[in-house]
Amino acid sequence: MKPPITSLFEPRSIAVIGASQDRGKVGYSILKNILSGGFRGKIYPVNPRGGTVQGLPAYRDVEEIPAEVDVACIAIPARKVLAAVERCGRKGVKYGVVITSGFSEVGNTEEEKAIVQRAREYGMGILGPNIFGIYSAAASLNCTFGPEEVAPGRVGIITQSGAIGLAMIGKTAAENLGLSAMVSVGNKSDIDEADLLEYLVPQELTKIILMYIEGIKNGEKLVEHLKKATAVKPVIVIKSGRSKRGAMAAASHTGSLAGSDEVFDHIMRQCGVLRAEGIREAFDWCSFFSRNPLPRGENTLIITNGGGIGVLAADACEKYGLSLYDDTQKLKDAFSTVVPAYGSSKNPIDMTAEASSRDYEAAFETALNLDPVHAVLGLYCETAVFDRENLAAMISRNDERLKKGGKPVSFSLLGGENTARDIGVLEKGGVSVFDDVYQAVSPLGAMYFYHRHLHDRPGPPLTASIDVHAVETVVDGALKEDRTFLFAHEAQTLMGTAGIPVPRSALAGTLEEAVKIAEGIGYPVVMKVVSKDILHKSDVGGVMLDLLNRSEVIDAYQAIVGNALNAVPNAVIEGIEVTEMVQPGTEIIVGARRDKIFGPIVMVGLGGIYVEVMKDVSFRSFPLDRKEIIKMIKEIKSYPLLLGVRGEKTKDMDALAEVIVRLGSIILHCPRVSDIEINPLMVYEQGLGVKAVDIRVLIRKQP
């Protein structure tokens, strides 16, 4: 058990081990930043030479400090860190902030493990190593070697990259955004993002959380924490390594695994986390969330003085998932007095290039008072007739009124130097204003994603009860033969224990048995020779399809045996397999596996040979609730196939959802089953169920 995480962010006292007078040293910068940052607790420089450091009495050893120490910031050479941690532990320090690099990031994993091990023995937590430190507005604590001046504010940032984090300190200040906290997690030897969320989620000052991630170590823990976090406040993530090349670069650059970006992306969506592409977008979103109320509904209204820019904005709205308000009668009633006859009172509201600031004012006021409008996008093209001296004030005023009225609002202004100046002034004044339509729409899109997440709370997670004992028996049998996979009939048994329908099948030793089995299954059936001496069954005439009745089964049995012995005279024939002939359906792939990073995950997608080519699949962390399963299925591009194309009926979504839950449950309850894939799963019309045609199962000795 670690001490409460609040001790890390709001310590009553801090020791700086490696505090220095030497301006070139990291221990100098950190102590200087703590001092100039106005930290309200006690500060204890530690330096083996003792004396005075930056005006404070220095202790030769952390253990000499005559009072309690909540946090020790360690900025000394790597080889000395372990001993310092030992002393901190003895002293009862709650958290060690290990700035020093030269550990797992350069392959020195053992030393890092030893440090964490030692700290744990004393119940002490370790942040880092290989970090620039921690900033906490609540404690006025700037325990970093970054810029001296940090603007306090509403965004809490957790960053795995030191360089990006340090640069972000300046950027948040320059962009008038302000930090509630900034934590560098570095090698994440002990404390990771999930631990830090425990502080940031309930904390008052933090209105938005931004995380820069390169790789994740414990995905299951992170998912659990993120789900809780997004129920309380927006969480924005930048994860590098989206591309193959980027993932390679990330793997060489950090210790942790980059993982499949696609799985990460889908699971973040499941958690309600907003994933930004780059830093610009993430900052735009943070600003927008920090300045705007959440909308009360889905209807966005565009107000413009240029038709062309209105169309561009409508394009952007579709790209970012905004719904444009569409009640043309209500819009006409409300805007007919505001919009000139040659303009448009349809959405986008086009006030034409003749519009003045008073016309805009009237339009924004109408939007404010029109109840079904929930968010506003204001567009402006510089024109000759517009009274541009009034632009900034008009926008500022209406921005404030709309926000107060509970309506988020974003602006895009296109024009020359004057317009650029107005954008600068408005931006400083807290208005979300851009010089590009797409950039103006993106944050509103992010806000609507979050709005929908908040209004669509998950139900109870679904799991199916699995006959674990039966599964274990099958797995034991295969492991005894040193296999890492199951044979087809074993996989079918597994499906049977989980209640997933497979084609009925049995082995006939005699002609009479074959007929009996076929009659039991019902026609048509398929028959195949089973013999380890015959590998390519079709080639020797050992397979017969579409057998329609008793007499065809009799003919086929004789033909197959004859063909087989004709081709391989001494073949030992173990029997003839008689199998239900599977009716064609919509071919879907369903999978479940224990992901290295995220633990149990499930997958659904377009099956058959198209899996590899179209890669039309979606992933989720398991378990999950029914709504999320439906979302997951709807996300695949080929979802219309399940709704039925070309006059077909809707397919059996319930049965498909059930298979997803059952596969996930096997993975959850049977740790030695690492991977299950059904491809194709034939999905039939509503009410007619599914059939698992081809099943692959991977197993392992050690869970």
Place this chain on the structure above:
Amino acid sequence: MKPPITSLFEPRSIAVIGASQDRGKVGYSILKNILSGGFRGKIYPVNPRGGTVQGLPAYRDVEEIPAEVDVACIAIPARKVLAAVERCGRKGVKYGVVITSGFSEVGNTEEEKAIVQRAREYGMGILGPNIFGIYSAAASLNCTFGPEEVAPGRVGIITQSGAIGLAMIGKTAAENLGLSAMVSVGNKSDIDEADLLEYLVPQELTKIILMYIEGIKNGEKLVEHLKKATAVKPVIVIKSGRSKRGAMAAASHTGSLAGSDEVFDHIMRQCGVLRAEGIREAFDWCSFFSRNPLPRGENTLIITNGGGIGVLAADACEKYGLSLYDDTQKLKDAFSTVVPAYGSSKNPIDMTAEASSRDYEAAFETALNLDPVHAVLGLYCETAVFDRENLAAMISRNDERLKKGGKPVSFSLLGGENTARDIGVLEKGGVSVFDDVYQAVSPLGAMYFYHRHLHDRPGPPLTASIDVHAVETVVDGALKEDRTFLFAHEAQTLMGTAGIPVPRSALAGTLEEAVKIAEGIGYPVVMKVVSKDILHKSDVGGVMLDLLNRSEVIDAYQAIVGNALNAVPNAVIEGIEVTEMVQPGTEIIVGARRDKIFGPIVMVGLGGIYVEVMKDVSFRSFPLDRKEIIKMIKEIKSYPLLLGVRGEKTKDMDALAEVIVRLGSIILHCPRVSDIEINPLMVYEQGLGVKAVDIRVLIRKQP
């Protein structure tokens, strides 16, 4: 024949019809802008009251002007425009620039047509109506009612939106970009984008062409001009109406058809045109092209002081289609002395957060001297140790050296106020520098698209010789019956005349004929009853599949006739169709049609039931060369199916390409065939050809 387009951009004289002393009038602003813009030719105000306008003697009528008039700018009420055009025509004016609105954009199409008709009688060209005018740097002509000050420069802009165009005048100045020309095309009643390209493409001052398009009238003409243009200089297009909603808004907002955005997008790519998403991106690309040399090869190198930002940049490079230089040995040899031991001399070159401006200098110099590096991306995160007072000068110096060395370069700087200031200074100084990695990479991506276009010149366009007479005969037959489509056997005949293989098939009137046909085709065959009295052939047992030999054909014939007469006792049986049983192959869709906007176009994509769901298709304007056909096929996501998945052999791409050419040629040469679609076209292994299974052909009376 219109007068040379140079007369419009570089007139020796201009008359302003509607020139005014009244500051509220458009005719005032235009004359004022012409005067203050320093136009070097003669200026003639025309106003029925005569006298003096803005210090110049005014003429009551354009015909009173005692000298030649090249351009007449018309800014008078709509109802008076036609008469003014008539007088201009009589006067011998070469181009009328009709500012006035109130024509086809508000439904007044007749008046607009009359104006163009009248102008044509006099050999005069019409720009507009419904425009803000024309600016031309070569003539120092600001014949617009936009801003008085226009920054001359290297970008020629053609815009269909007045508001966006006017705002862009200011924006180009504010962004230090500068205009060579700006033309508002408005309703495009006569002169369109293609006509204007005739001036801008050969013109010296114009280095880049930017077009804002809402809808296209004559796509074939535009394509022809764009192909020529991109061979000479980059062309960037913004087209609104990407989304369904946007397209709706565009259609209500302009007269012209928005068309299918997907077709537009693919055809622009075929023309080598760069399509920007929004105005920000378009401006970034224009700036970048105006400042940077074209690269000599594909290898981009990233130089960074932060690993994380390097990974983000690698992601962005993949998104925008850049190739990262990958020769690790050469990179190691070149950069080992520049990069510290704990950095990385792999691409991205990571100089670590310890890097100073001197380290960057060394790295950029190495990149300059390393021959196989063709483009550079410079990344910077603000750090505590960097000597930031040297940042701007260092970047400026290296930017210049790299460009001089023929290597385009883009920068992204992340940091606080100082960094923002440096970005501003560098930007003004002509450096392509951004505060976001994705934004920095996007223009380089655009440049590489253009680089590839220039280095991959098209071969001769392919067409197939079509037996037009045979096609016409089939079409005549169908049109006589008032049909707008062909029956299956007619469509098959059409394929036959074009040499596209279809399943062999013939109608048997007797059992003996059926056997003869089957033996001719080869087994297996399919047999179907043909009778207009029997609609659902399968339901009555009128279809038999997979008939393997003579005796099965005999049995099937008797069974089919028996079943048919049993089900519909008085049915008139025209015969039994005997058809080759088509072997399964890769199911592709191929189409060709006469597009309303672009004329003959061809399409290829994933066929079968997946067409509607996956929409995995690509389009091209026809005719096209072989390389472009291959590109078109490679663009579809399911292309790997044609390469062969799961150990299959490569499919017959030559035969597929040939079908595309033949379908396109039918459309090209037979104007009454408006639409052909083959789905599926079975594509077999290399050398085994294709087979057109299902063919739909639409026809029309009037081409």
